[in-house]
Amino acid sequence: MNSSDAVRNDWSREEIQALYQQPLMDLVFQAQQVHREHFTANTVQVSTLLSIKTGKCPEDCKYCSQSAHYDSKLEAEKRIAVNKVIQEAKQALASGSSRFCMGAAWRNPHERDMPYVLEMVREVKALGLETCMTLGMLNGSQAERLKDAGLDYYNHNLDTSREYYSHIISTRSFDDRLDTLDHVRQAGMKVCSGGIVGLGESRDDRIGLLYELATLAIHPESVPINMLVPIEGTPMADVEKLDVIEWIRTIAVARLLMPKSYIRLSAGRESLSDSDQALAFMAGANSIFSGEKLLTTPNTSQGRDQQLFAKLGLVAEQPKPSVRSLATDAMAS
Numbered sequence: 001m002n003s004s005d006a007v008r009n010d011w012s013r014e015e016i017q018a019l020y021q022q023p024l025m026d027l028v029f030q031a032q033q034v035h036r037e038h039f040t041a042n043t044v045q046v047s048t049l050l051s052i053k054t055g056k057c058p059e060d061c062k063y064c065s066q067s068a069h070y071d072s073k074l075e076a077e078k079r080i081a082v083n084k085v086i087q088e089a090k091q092a093l094a095s096g097s098s099r100f101c102m103g104a105a106w107r108n109p110h111e112r113d114m115p116y117v118l119e120m121v122r123e124v125k126a127l128g129l130e131t132c133m134t135l136g137m138l139n140g141s142q143a144e145r146l147k148d149a150g151l152d153y154y155n156h157n158l159d160t161s162r163e164y165y166s167h168i169i170s171t172r173s174f175d176d177r178l179d180t181l182d183h184v185r186q187a188g189m190k191v192c193s194g195g196i197v198g199l200g201e202s203r204d205d206r207i208g209l210l211y212e213l214a215t216l217a218i219h220p221e222s223v224p225i226n227m228l229v230p231i232e233g234t235p236m237a238d239v240e241k242l243d244v245i246e247w248i249r250t251i252a253v254a255r256l257l258m259p260k261s262y263i264r265l266s267a268g269r270e271s272l273s274d275s276d277q278a279l280a281f282m283a284g285a286n287s288i289f290s291g292e293k294l295l296t297t298p299n300t301s302q303g304r305d306q307q308l309f310a311k312l313g314l315v316a317e318q319p320k321p322s323v324r325s326l327a328t329d330a331m332a333s
Contacts, residue, residue: 011214011257016207019253024245031252031284034259044309045262045287045317047099047132048092052120053079057105059136059171061159062235063199063228066105079104079113082120089124097290098319100124101132101155107172108137118149125150128319132192132222137172137180143187153222154184155192161208164201181216190221194264197250198228198242206250214257222287223261225251227268244276248283255284262287278312 019027035041057066089100102120109117117133125131132153133146146154158177159165165174184191195209213220227247230237247268254263264287265272265280272280290305309315 007219007260008257009215009217009219011211013207013211016211016214016253016257017204019256020203020207020249024249027249027252028279028283031255032282035255035284035286038259039286040317042312042314043286043317044281044314045099045264046097046290046305047101047264047287048088048095048097049101049103049289050085050088050092051105052085052102052117053104053106058107059169061169063168063196063231065231065234079116082116082123085120086123086127089127089129092290093127093129095290096316097129098317099130099132099153100127101134101153101289103134103155104136106136108139109135109142114142114145118145121146121149121151125152130319134192137176138183140183140186143183143189147187147189151189153190153192154180155222155224156180156184157194157196157224157226158209158212159195160199160201161205162212163208164199164205168199178212181220185218191216191218192222192224193220194222194224194226194254194266196226196228196267197247198239198268199236200239203246206246210250210254210257213254219258219261221261222264223254223258224264224266224287225254225285226266227271229267229271244272248276248279251280251285252283264288274308274311277308281312281314 022030057064085102092100102117102124104113104117106113113135117135121131121133130152131150132155133151134155137156138146138154143154156177158174160168162174181191181193193213195213197206213223225247227242227244228236228239230239230241251263251265254261263285265277265285266289269277269288288305
């Protein structure tokens with residue numbers, strides 16, 4: 001692959017399998033070359049994720065502590081006040097985040113929730129942060145209103161391959177997820193969509209997940225590659241841990257398939273050593289969640305991230321100029 005190669009949306013499973021099977025050093029070297037063609041070297045986009053409504057989700061995702069179907073000992077919380085969200089967003093901005101993500105444990109937002117989330121988007125956007133939400137399934141009208149309020153990204157992960165999906169979730173279909181991504185795209189928002197590795201899936205399933213993402217008409221602008229964090233009380237509590245090298249391979253292949261997308265290290269990063277994370281960045285990862293919690297699961301602390309960035313010579317990506325100017329306009333008005 002080289003800079004003359006156009007971004008492709010016609011990958012075959014066989015091609016993706018061939019990428020996976022390369023010697024690791026060749027794969028990572030190739031991924032870093034492609035990464036540098038499309039992104040500034042040694043720059044990492046930093047996001048903060050906040051749970052705005054926790055627990056009692058009606059979905060039965062077998063990995064999730066927030067599902068009402070399992071006894072994970074998670075204490076459910078009602079949706080938090082908008083002013084509290086704004087305080088958290090200000091702290092995120094001060095700590096170096098350029099994107100603020102808000103997640104609610106819903107199957108889908110009810111109409112009564114829309115004024116709440118729309119106000120939240122407008123207020124966070126006015127601070128100069130990119131905005132992202134994950135609220136479950138959306139219909140077309142909801143997607144359009146979120147876009148009009150200023151939402152930049154909507155997160156809705158595919159989780160795993162189409163073939164393995166029914167082993168993980170039964171309360172919504174794989175095509176339901178694709179429908180939501182289509183509503184988001186039609187509304188003009190950016191798509192954040194990836195999946196989870198280490199669910200007991202095979203490499204063929206990891207290939208299937210990346211195949212679905214890389215053959216969308218437009219690649220997701222942000223692709224989180226999560227590693228399962230086993231949670232007591234869920235059906236996946238005792239799943240055998242996936243080798244970190246396989247996670248690195250998945251990141252590198254994602255970079256090759258979707259060269260202009262941010263590839264994010266998400267859940268599971270807190271278990272990585274500094275050397276593991278360095279290899280992940282070398283493989284083309286260029287986005288992280290910062291902060292001690294991802295919704296309900298542990299995450300690497302901000303202090304450790306600062307030390308890691310200093311050690312590796314990495315810098316945090318700054319908010320886009322258009323976002324900064326919007327914040328300046330809001331403060332002047």
